[in-house]
Amino acid sequence: MEERNSFLKVIVFQLNGKEYTIPVHQVGSIERVMPITRVPGTAPFVKGVINLRGIVTPIVDLRERLGIDAARVNEQTRIITAKVADMAVGLIVDGANDLLDINKEVIEPSPEAVGTENLEVVQGVVHLERRLLVLLNLEKVLSIDDVDDLKKVKL
Amino acid sequence: MDNNPYLEVFIDESKEHLQSMNDYLLWLEKNPEDLSIVNEIFRSAHTLKGMSATMGYQDLSKLTHQMENVLDGVRNERIKVDAEMLDIVFDSVDDLEAMVMDIATGGAGNREVKQVVKMLEGIETGEESTTFALEPDHTANTSVSLSIDEFTRTILEQSKEQGQQNYRVEVTLRENCLLKAARVYMVFEVLEQLGEVILSVPTVEQLENEEFEQSFIVLLVTTSDMEEVEKKIHKVSEIDRVAVAEFLIDSRSTELSSPEENNSSELVSNNRKSEEETASEKTNHKQTGNKTIRINIDRLDALMNLFEELVIDKGRLEQISSELNDAALQETVEHMSRISGDLQSIILNMRMVPMEQVFNRFPRMVRQLSRDLNKQVSLSIVGAETELDRTVIDEIGDPLVHLIRNALDHGIESPDERERKGKNPSGKLELKAFHSGNHVYIEIADDGAGINRDKVIRKAVSNHVVTENQSLNMSNNQVYELIMESGFSTADEVSDVSGRGVGMDVVKSTIESLGGTITIDSELDRGSTFSVQLPLTLSIISVMLVEVQKEKFAIPISSIMETAIVKKEDVMSAHRKQVIDFRGKVVPLVFLKEVLEVPSSHQEDEYFSLVIIREKDKMAGLVVDSFIGQQEVVLKSLGNYLSGTYAISGATILGDGQVALILDSHALIH
Incomplete structure (x- = not known):
């Protein structure tokens, strides 16, 4: 039991050449890009909504949310549907193809030198041999307060 | 008893009967002379008594029984309808309600009812002891009485004139009788060959359902003599006793006691039930035309x-x-x-x-509250027939109760104060429901003190809801909305009625959770109006699909007046807004392309395609590129993440699997 608990299963995805992860228990599914209906009056990183098997799901461009240039959709682009605090949201990422078990002990809390992104959305970083994985805090990424703030700024 | 499959039905029906008792009592208060109202109340009380006795709720049936006695006295004009009597009856209805609620929440429905019962007894005996002694006496003697109403009496009198005999036939089945209903059927068949059964106690239906002990009584009109009747009935097996007696119709209370000894007190109550049921025979007939079932x-x-x-x-x-x-x-x-x-x-x-389902409990509540608060209030209800989705109805009751309490407590002033202000000492409270567009509006308007802006601000500032600086720039409406912030209460003193500091914020959040809005309009010393807007239905709506550039949007049909195509040169400019003259009315244009920030992909042509929408008396013309057509769609929420998006009330999935946004015409008009 203990051994299992010390590992965190994560989904690894790419954004702008870097690798990010979110815990697998927050992920609903990984989808190919489908037609998105734009919703006016939302924050710029909200791309709109999709019909995810009968459920209208908002889509966030994770690159824009983290302050990276807008994504160019290609064959690799994926939508990761994530569920946080009763909200189902789809995240556009450059690609998602890896599932890892991470030993919790190797997660480093200090997110320095990660780069351009907003620091508070980073929960920690993981050094794995030659890879550097950024563990995102989805609650913060999808924080409604934040969204509201952004909306206000825009108005 | 908890697992009783009838419990739910019992609770539902009890509530209905209590409600109708309340309604009729209020009516009776206004028309104390109208005894037909008493009959209605009696009916409900009686049914309730029967049901609660069957279900084993003793206190409930005890209280209803006593109430019934009083009502019976009123019906027979032995007891006068006055305020005191009504108060006590109202009180007992309250007690009944409390018991039913207790049962509904899993309790045993026990409650100390002695006092109320005593008070009821007081009314009953205080007014008239001699004539009324009839009934309790008979109960004590455990004899069986049979009461008839005017209608039955006329029949009996007529048959007498035609030389027929009226018999009272009491049939007692053997104790070990297995197929009671079958025996009853056979007895009735015999009786019907002999003559006509005018009345039976218990009723035929109850008999068929075996809802009786061992014996039952029928009133038979026949040309045969007593012996013949008796003999023929005895031919049916498993009959213990048959007693045939002549039925006399001269007594005022038209009751007849049986020489037989019978200790089934159940029967006494059944007698009363049948009396009741015959009294309401005509109404029952009307009701059977419209059969209903209850569905979860x-x-x-x-x-x-x-x-x-x-x-x-x-x-x-x-x-x-x-x-x-x-x-x-x-x-x-x-x-x-x-x-x-x-x-x-x-x-x-x-x-x-x-809406009636929610509204009908308010007259009673307002009556009680205005008494408690020593205020005079006349309540008028408009549009109770307005229909709403059941789920909305279920939720809206409590917020409305709260708003009404507030209006009475904080809004309407005491009669003295009103006179000082030169107003009618009796305050007015209007409850109004109406449809407009795809919404239902409920307005609660009082002509009371209104909302004191300064007072609200002072309070809000001292409660740290807003800062002083913020308050300076607030519009009146914004100030009024402060009272719906949590932790806000404007009453100077905390009263029982309202002002516990919780409430208005709960009201607001409940209404918002239903997809509705609440607005407050108020004028100092003139009164306040709380206006609640609710969606008509929650799931499927009819929409018109339109295209703006390359995007599709859905506009609820219910808010569309019509569509039109106008030339560009017909558009005029007024107050820096573009308007058109539409059938003599100036209608402002709303360019969806701009409002919705639709990316341009092609040039507009020289015509504008317009969808004219309306809400109450306001109109607007939505400029679109093309009309696609009408469609039924399932309303889907955009989810928590995108809630509160401007001008979008939801989304729907179209035939091609894509999502289209549903426009919020309310927001677009304002």
Whole structure:
């Protein structure tokens, strides 16, 4: 039991050449890009909504949310549907193809030198041999307060 | 008893009867002379008594029984209807309500009712002891009485004149009789050969359901003599005793006691029941024309969910069939669409309930509250027939109660104060419900003190709801909205009625959770109006699909007046807004392309396609690029993440699987 608990299963995805992860228990599914209906009056990183098997799901461009240039959709682009605090949201990422078990002990809390992104959305970083994985805090990424703030700024 | 399958029905029906008792009592208060109202109350009390006795709720049946006695006295004009009497009866209804609620929440329905029962007894005996002694006496003697109403009496009198005999036949079955209902049936068959059964106690239905002990009584009109009747009935097996006696109709209370000894007190109550039922025979006949069954709301919800999926698939099928262009397929799909349309209106209708269900408890509440607060209030209710989805109805009751309490407590002033202000000492409270567009509006308007802006601000500042600086720039409406912030209460003193500091914020959040809004309008010393706007139905709506550039949007049909195409040069400019003259009215234009920030992809032509929408008396013309057509869609929420998006009330999934946004005409008009 203990051994299992010390590992965190994560989904690894790419954004702008870097690798990010979110815990697998927050992920609903990984989808190919489908037609998105734009919703006016939302924050710029909200791309709109999709019909995810009968459920209208908002889509966030994770690159824009983290302050990276807008994504160019290609064959690799994926939508990761994530569920946080009763909200189902789809995240556009450059690609998602890896599932890892991470030993919790190797997660480093200090997110320095990660780069351009907003620091508070980073929960920690993981050094794995030659890879550097950024563990995102989805609650913060999808924080409604934040969204509201952004909306206000825009108005 | 908890697992009793009838419990739910019992609770539902008890509530209904209590409600109708309340209604009629209020009516009676206004028309104390009208004894037909008393009959109605009596009926409800009686049914309630019977039901609670059957279910084993002793206190409940004890209290209703006593109430019934009083009502009976009123009916027979032995007891006068006055305020004191009504108060006590109202009190007892309150007690009954409390007991039923207790049962509903899993309790045993026990309650100390002695005092109320005493008070009722006081009314009963205080007014008239001699004549009224009839009934308790008979109960004590455990004799069986049989009462008849005017109608039956006329029949009996007529038959007498025609030389027929009126017999009172009491049949007692053997104790070990197995098929009571069958025996009853056989007895009735015999009786009907002999003559005509005018009345039976218990009623035929109860007899058929074996809802009686061992014996029952019938009133028989026949030409045969007593012996013959007795003999013939005895031919039916398992009959213990048959007693035939002449029925005399001269006594005023038209009751007749039986020489037989019978200790079934159940029968006494049954007698009363039958008396009641015969009295209301005519009404019952009317009601049977409209049969209803009770359905658990969960089942209706499940039905609705399934139907929603069907609607989405139907949309898809329609699209596929128009692409394939196959005549047979198109015909079938068209037929299916029609059926699904009918099905939908039935399902939606099943879920619609008139506002009355919520409103009808308010007259009683206002009466009580105005007494408690020593205020004079006249309540008027408009539009109680307005229908709303059941789920909304269920939720809206408590917020409305709160708003009414507030209006009475904080709004309407005491009679003295009103006179000082030069107003009618009696305050007015108006409750109004009406449809407009795809919404239902409920307005609670009082002509009381209104909201004191300064007072609200002072309070809000001292409670740290807003800062002083913020308050300076607030519009009146913004200030009024402060009272719906949590932790806010404007009453100087905390009273029982309202002002516990919770409430208005709960009211607001409840209404918002239903997809509604609440607005406050107020004028100092003139009164306040709380206006609640609610969506008519929650799931399937009819929309018009329009195209703006390359995007599709849905506009609820219910808010559309019509569509129009106007030339560009017909558009005028007024107050820096673009307007058109539409049938003599100036209608402002709303360019959806700009409002919705639609990316431009092609040039506009020289005509504007307009969708004219309306809300109450306001209109607006939405400028679109093309009309696609009308469609039934399933309303879907955009989810928590995007809630509160401007001008968008939701989304829907179209036939091609894509999402289209549904425009909020309310926001677009304002």
